[in-house]
Amino acid sequence: MLKSGGTILGFLLLVIVFGALRPDVFLSFGNLRNVLEQVAILAIVAAVQSVVMVVGNFDLSVGATASLAGAVVAQLMISGYGITLSVLAALAVGAVVGAVNGYLTAYLRLSAFVATLATMTSVSGLTFIVTNGATLFGLPKAFMGLGQGRWLEMPNPIFVALAVSLLVWFVLRNTTLGRRWHAIGGNAEVAKLSGVNVSLMRFAAFVVAGLGSALAGIVLTSRLASATATSGDSYMLLAIAAVFLGMTISKEGQANVGGTLIGVGILGVLSNGLNIVGVSTYVQQFLTGAIIVAAVAFSRLSNKGVS
Amino acid sequence: MTSDIHQGADQLKAVLSPDDYVLEAVDISKHFDGVFALNGVDLKIRSGEIHALLGENGAGKSTLIKILTGVLPQDSGSIVLNGVPVEFKGVNGARRAGVVALYQELSIVPGISVAENISLGDDMPTRTGLVDWTEMRRVAQEQLGRLNQGHIPVQTMAGRLTPVQQTMVAVARAIRVKARVLILDEPTASLTDVEIQDLFRVLRRLRAEGVAIIYVSHRLEEVFTLCDRVTIMRNGQTVATSDVADTTIDQVISTMVGRNQNDLFPERGAPETSVMVETRSLSGRRLKNVSLAVRKGEVLGIGGLAGSGRSELLRILAGAQRRTAGEVLVDGQRSSGLSVTAALKQGVALVPEERRSQGIILSQSIGDNIAIANLDRIGKWGLTTRGRVTQLATKSIADLKIKTLAAGQPVGQLSGGNQQKVVLAKYLARNPKVLLLDEPTRGIDIGTKAEIYALIRALAAAGTAVIVVSSELPELIGLTDRIVLLHEGRVAGDVPAADTDEEELLTYCYGRAS
Numbered sequence: 001m002l003k004s005g006g007t008i009l010g011f012l013l014l015v016i017v018f019g020a021l022r023p024d025v026f027l028s029f030g031n032l033r034n035v036l037e038q039v040a041i042l043a044i045v046a047a048v049q050s051v052v053m054v055v056g057n058f059d060l061s062v063g064a065t066a067s068l069a070g071a072v073v074a075q076l077m078i079s080g081y082g083i084t085l086s087v088l089a090a091l092a093v094g095a096v097v098g099a100v101n102g103y104l105t106a107y108l109r110l111s112a113f114v115a116t117l118a119t120m121t122s123v124s125g126l127t128f129i130v131t132n133g134a135t136l137f138g139l140p141k142a143f144m145g146l147g148q149g150r151w152l153e154m155p156n157p158i159f160v161a162l163a164v165s166l167l168v169w170f171v172l173r174n175t176t177l178g179r180r181w182h183a184i185g186g187n188a189e190v191a192k193l194s195g196v197n198v199s200l201m202r203f204a205a206f207v208v209a210g211l212g213s214a215l216a217g218i219v220l221t222s223r224l225a226s227a228t229a230t231s232g233d234s235y236m237l238l239a240i241a242a243v244f245l246g247m248t249i250s251k252e253g254q255a256n257v258g259g260t261l262i263g264v265g266i267l268g269v270l271s272n273g274l275n276i277v278g279v280s281t282y283v284q285q286f287l288t289g290a291i292i293v294a295a296v297a298f299s300r301l302s303n304k305g306v307s
Numbered sequence: 308m309t310s311d312i313h314q315g316a317d318q319l320k321a322v323l324s325p326d327d328y329v330l331e332a333v334d335i336s337k338h339f340d341g342v343f344a345l346n347g348v349d350l351k352i353r354s355g356e357i358h359a360l361l362g363e364n365g366a367g368k369s370t371l372i373k374i375l376t377g378v379l380p381q382d383s384g385s386i387v388l389n390g391v392p393v394e395f396k397g398v399n400g401a402r403r404a405g406v407v408a409l410y411q412e413l414s415i416v417p418g419i420s421v422a423e424n425i426s427l428g429d430d431m432p433t434r435t436g437l438v439d440w441t442e443m444r445r446v447a448q449e450q451l452g453r454l455n456q457g458h459i460p461v462q463t464m465a466g467r468l469t470p471v472q473q474t475m476v477a478v479a480r481a482i483r484v485k486a487r488v489l490i491l492d493e494p495t496a497s498l499t500d501v502e503i504q505d506l507f508r509v510l511r512r513l514r515a516e517g518v519a520i521i522y523v524s525h526r527l528e529e530v531f532t533l534c535d536r537v538t539i540m541r542n543g544q545t546v547a548t549s550d551v552a553d554t555t556i557d558q559v560i561s562t563m564v565g566r567n568q569n570d571l572f573p574e575r576g577a578p579e580t581s582v583m584v585e586t587r588s589l590s591g592r593r594l595k596n597v598s599l600a601v602r603k604g605e606v607l608g609i610g611g612l613a614g615s616g617r618s619e620l621l622r623i624l625a626g627a628q629r630r631t632a633g634e635v636l637v638d639g640q641r642s643s644g645l646s647v648t649a650a651l652k653q654g655v656a657l658v659p660e661e662r663r664s665q666g667i668i669l670s671q672s673i674g675d676n677i678a679i680a681n682l683d684r685i686g687k688w689g690l691t692t693r694g695r696v697t698q699l700a701t702k703s704i705a706d707l708k709i710k711t712l713a714a715g716q717p718v719g720q721l722s723g724g725n726q727q728k729v730v731l732a733k734y735l736a737r738n739p740k741v742l743l744l745d746e747p748t749r750g751i752d753i754g755t756k757a758e759i760y761a762l763i764r765a766l767a768a769a770g771t772a773v774i775v776v777s778s779e780l781p782e783l784i785g786l787t788d789r790i791v792l793l794h795e796g797r798v799a800g801d802v803p804a805a806d807t808d809e810e811e812l813l814t815y816c817y818g819r820a821s
Contacts, residue, residue: 175691176691190679195646195683252717
């Protein structure tokens with residue numbers, strides 16, 4: 001009980017502490033909307049990272065893929081292609097990176113660590129080629145609506161993140177595809193002997209991660225109205241951290257979208273709250289690492305107590 | 308007053324008795340997840356004896372050994388070493404006290420030298436904090452010499468030795484710290500007859516030095532040639548201890564089983580004449596040119612030694628492993644043999660050998676586990692609902708009498724027998740035409756065994772063709788209609804189960820039949 005509740009309690013505790021320290025600033029509607037806006041893009045990456053982690057792998061290239069897709073969409077629009085075409089092309093680039101990861105991992109049986117570390121490196125290189133090392137700007141106004149516009153007083157990226165999360169949640173829970181992914185993550189050999197096409201399903205999970213990362217990169221470029229070669233890189237570690245935090249909430253210790261969103265929330269509140277209180281970003285980074293270790297170690301310990 | 312005197316006298320007797328026990332387990336209990344693995348176990352070991360510990364799979368032998376060697380703590384009861392109650396702190400604590408176990412597979416590290424293996428642990432010889440290689444080699448030579456195994460080169464990588472030499476190295480390592488009690492778990496599983504005799508010579512030598520040896524084995528003939536006394540376990544309890552000279556193999560078997568084994572098996576049925584599954588010159592990894600046919604309603608047994616290709620035959624039929632030549636016909640249709648999915652669609656289902664690593668996902672619920680093999684049937688347009696998963700699970704729980712609280716209970720919490728029923732349920736829910744069972748009753752209790760035998764017969768009576776692989780010959784004889792024996796991947800014999808015996812089957816298994 002304590003175990004599954006611990007991470008949620010920690011989340012609430014953070015909100016209460018920051019709320020008590022600076023009630024006027026932290027708890028204002030404007031700031032809470034800020035937090036949501038700041039974490040929306042991370043939430044997209046973390047949701048698709050959850051899929052890969054349900055299957056029992058992880059993808060180190062999601063951040064680099066987001067950067068690449070953001071750069072591609074910007075460069076294409078600057079070169080005069082239409083918004084729709086540019087966005088579709090950037091999504092396709094993400095899917096291709098995911099397909100490469102999936103092929104290396106599922107069919108060539110490389111470890112996901114090696115395969116996605118390698119693609120991360122190459123993809124980063126490609127992004128520098130696309131951007132030529134410069135910041136790309138001067139994007140069409142209409143494209144900016146995606147990242148900067150609002151609907152019902154809320155920034156659009158929040159709705160994109162919600163839609164992606166809901167979709168991933170639904171697929172994982174209510175489709176045969178989702179049950180197959182869960183089975184592979186539980187025990188790939190059992191899944192294979194139960195008639196699950198393990199390689200194909202694993203491949204699909206990486207394609208989903210590539211697509212989702214690309215979408216996040218596109219939204220990011222729109223929000224920043226520009227793209228650089230490294231804009232999305234930081235999402236990789238944060239997304240994995242969010243999924244790990246979320247896994248501590250599930251009874252079986254499995255990746256799950258609900259938990260991942262709470263993990264994203266913790267990281268977002270922590271960064272925003274510490275900013276408001278006036279803690280430097282260096283200390284923030286240190287604390288983020290410490291909190292992940294604490295949450296995962298705590299859930300391991302109480303897990304041992306149960307069995 | 309008098310009782311005090313008596314008590315004092317008893318204590319004195321206990322100290323002075325020549326019948327001293329070096330190791331005693333007193334009223335040891337241990338449970339996992341509320342299920343008793345050991346329930347009040349008593350075991351008394353004298354120094355200088357070889358004491359056989361026997362029991363069926365799941366009787367509690369491994370758990371007891373783990374407790375005796377400090378791997379697991381007991382829930383209650385005590386361990387007494389040389390008359391003194393002790394509490395071992397981990398494996399190293401037990402080792403320092405002189406209680407050492409040797410496991411068949413885990414006992415040596417193949418990638419390091421023989422000398423290093425013998426000194427492995429917390430007692431590696433050092434000089435000024437660095438490894439003292441000279442001393443380490445000397446110790447290794449000394450210990451191997453003690454076992455009359457001085458010819459084993461101590462600087463060779465242990466992995467390059469023969470199986471019996473590896474066992475000798477493990478024994479040398481065990482006796483390097485003054486072992487008072489040496490526990491051997493199935494030490495002869497991978498040894499040839501000649502090698503077994505070598506090992507026995509070493510064990511008798513150690514016995515003469517006063518070492519107590521606990522010998523766990525399923526090979527009763529060995530036990531009767533080697534051991535002095537025998538203790539039999541059943542359902543987590545020690546049920547009998549006696550001198551080997553005072554008992555017989557038959558008595559030991561009926562004590563282990565707790566009832567006459569023939570009562571376990573249902574009556575044979577009458578197979579139909581039409582063939583359900585047929586292989587023609589089938590070859591693959593470990594399998595050479597196997598042709599056989601199984602009729603509707605027939606239960607075919609497959610026997611053979613480990614590595615004879617038994618499991619591979621089933622895996623090829625189930626699409627889990629590729630064939631290299633030949634063909635398979637299921638109900639007259641050629642099978643592609645490309646994937647498990649294709650085989651399942653054709654009505655061929657394999658209940659795999661290793662329950663925990665191949666059959667079920669321990670962390671997931673009964674419902675989810677059963678659903679995995681049936682997603683193509685319970686899903687509509689790719690969607691599946693909790694309701695439909697639970698519905699299927701509830702039916703299986705009722706049909707197979709799975710003892711559980713709810714369909715949502717994680718499979719890891721069930722007993723071995725009920726876990727096996729979940730594996731069966733996964734595949735039976737598909738109503739297969741051909742059911743392949745690889746060691747379907749390994750490690751489960753006798754009651755569940757009888758249920759599974761009855762279930763197999765009922766399926767056959769309904770027209771299913773069943774192929775059972777088992778390493779237990781009595782099971783093959785009692786359960787099946789016909790037994791095919793494999794030897795080095797080829798069919799070595801094909802006999803009706805009703806008029807054969809273990810001896811005949813073994814001659815086929817060893818490829819010795821004319």
